[in-house]
Amino acid sequence: MRAPHPAKLFLKLLAPRLPQMLSTLRNFVIVESPSLEKSAADRCNRIVSAEWRKRDVRVERIPQRHRGDHLRITWWPAKSRPSGQLLVLGHYDTVYETGTLAKTSFRIAGGKVYGPGTFDMKAGIVQAVFALDALQQSAEPLRKRIVFLWTSDEEIGSDSSRKLIETEARSSDAVFVLEPSFGPRGLLKTARKGVGEAEIIVHGRASHAGLAPERGVNAIHELARQIARIQEWKDLPSGVTLNAGLIEGGTRSNVIPERARAVLDLRALRIADMQRLERRLHALRPTLPGVRLEIRGGFNRAPLERKMSATLFQRAQSLAAQMGLSLGECTVGGGSDGNLTAACGIPTLDGLGAVGDGAHSPREHVIVKTMPARAALLAALLQSS
Numbered sequence: 001m002r003a004p005h006p007a008k009l010f011l012k013l014l015a016p017r018l019p020q021m022l023s024t025l026r027n028f029v030i031v032e033s034p035s036l037e038k039s040a041a042d043r044c045n046r047i048v049s050a051e052w053r054k055r056d057v058r059v060e061r062i063p064q065r066h067r068g069d070h071l072r073i074t075w076w077p078a079k080s081r082p083s084g085q086l087l088v089l090g091h092y093d094t095v096y097e098t099g100t101l102a103k104t105s106f107r108i109a110g111g112k113v114y115g116p117g118t119f120d121m122k123a124g125i126v127q128a129v130f131a132l133d134a135l136q137q138s139a140e141p142l143r144k145r146i147v148f149l150w151t152s153d154e155e156i157g158s159d160s161s162r163k164l165i166e167t168e169a170r171s172s173d174a175v176f177v178l179e180p181s182f183g184p185r186g187l188l189k190t191a192r193k194g195v196g197e198a199e200i201i202v203h204g205r206a207s208h209a210g211l212a213p214e215r216g217v218n219a220i221h222e223l224a225r226q227i228a229r230i231q232e233w234k235d236l237p238s239g240v241t242l243n244a245g246l247i248e249g250g251t252r253s254n255v256i257p258e259r260a261r262a263v264l265d266l267r268a269l270r271i272a273d274m275q276r277l278e279r280r281l282h283a284l285r286p287t288l289p290g291v292r293l294e295i296r297g298g299f300n301r302a303p304l305e306r307k308m309s310a311t312l313f314q315r316a317q318s319l320a321a322q323m324g325l326s327l328g329e330c331t332v333g334g335g336s337d338g339n340l341t342a343a344c345g346i347p348t349l350d351g352l353g354a355v356g357d358g359a360h361s362p363r364e365h366v367i368v369k370t371m372p373a374r375a376a377l378l379a380a381l382l383q384s385s
């Protein structure tokens with residue numbers, strides 16, 4: 001008789017554990033963890049750490065001054081010598097400030113589990129905990145050491161965790177990101193746009209609009225021209241977008257304004273497009289005589305190009321098929337820490353976390369019955385890597 005497929009075996013182990021998965025999720029969600037409130041985030045970190053400490057793993061808190069501490073968990077079976085490293089990546093911070101839970105509580109209804117941070121992405125952390133349990137029960141030896149990294153500031157740009165993420169990624173052979181999947185079918189995110197922010201600051205010359213118009217240089221007029229120009233760089237089919245999301249300048253209508261400023265959101269699907277966009281922005285020149293332009297910023301996260309996920313996705317698909325599930329993929333406009341690891345040249349598969357909807361909103365939820373299979377998928381990916 002042929003041995004059962006590993007993913008199916010993991011699912012068999014994990015399906016009966018759904019009640020524990022839900023109670024662990026509850027423990028993680030009822031301690032709020034806003035990115036910007038260190039003491040609250042640290043409280044959540046302690047709860048998440050405690051859950052991992054119940055297992056035979058090394059748990060390290062990586063102290064931060066202004067943000068919640070990051071959490072690194074390492075596991076490899078002592079009997080074998082690891083032949084490499086796999087990184088499982090995610091964040092425990094949420095976009096919700098303390099007190100949100102009083103308005104949108106943790107609750108289970110109609111096959112969905114609701115609560116701030118359930119979908120993005122505390123259920124992902126829960127699935128990883130139980131994937132580890134399944135791996136620890138499996139007779140099949142693991143080839144690689146596994147590092148689980150849970151950071152505290154993904155929702156605000158990962159300033160304090162970026163170096164750590166990149167260092168761990170560089171010592172890894174593959175990265176599995178437990179950010180939420182997409183849509184009701186739980187599509188994995190095999191490509192993500194790179195994301196940036198830039199500022200155009202125009203310095204003109206102030207003057208009286210009525211008495212000495214010839215002596216002024218209007219910074220707002222110049223900015224309007226620049227914005228009209230950069231709008232033409234947008235290329236939707238290629239995934240290049242620019243959005244002037246904030247604009248300011250001037251004091252009153254009879255003063256020729258000496259300063260104006262626009263803040264732009266930048267996105268691109270390909271690294272080459274990102275670089276071209278940055279070059280073009282910094283090459284902008286004034287159109288009105290007497291104006292000085294100042295350009296700041298650029299891309300913060302490079303695109304996660306599909307080629308960085310392709311091989312891992314194929315494997316995920318065939319492992320999912322072992323459980324009778326068809327796994328799809330998608331491209332999304334938003335970035336994650338998966339963009340950082342892919343930019344290090346490490347194969348990265350993102351969107352492996354929860355199936356649900358409503359991230360960053362009071363409707364945030366996870367589809368309960370999907371949790372064991374997603375945990376099993378992760379276990380099977382880790383074991384076969």
Ligand SMILES: [Zn+2]
Binds near residue numbers: 091120180
């Ligand atoms: Zn997230």
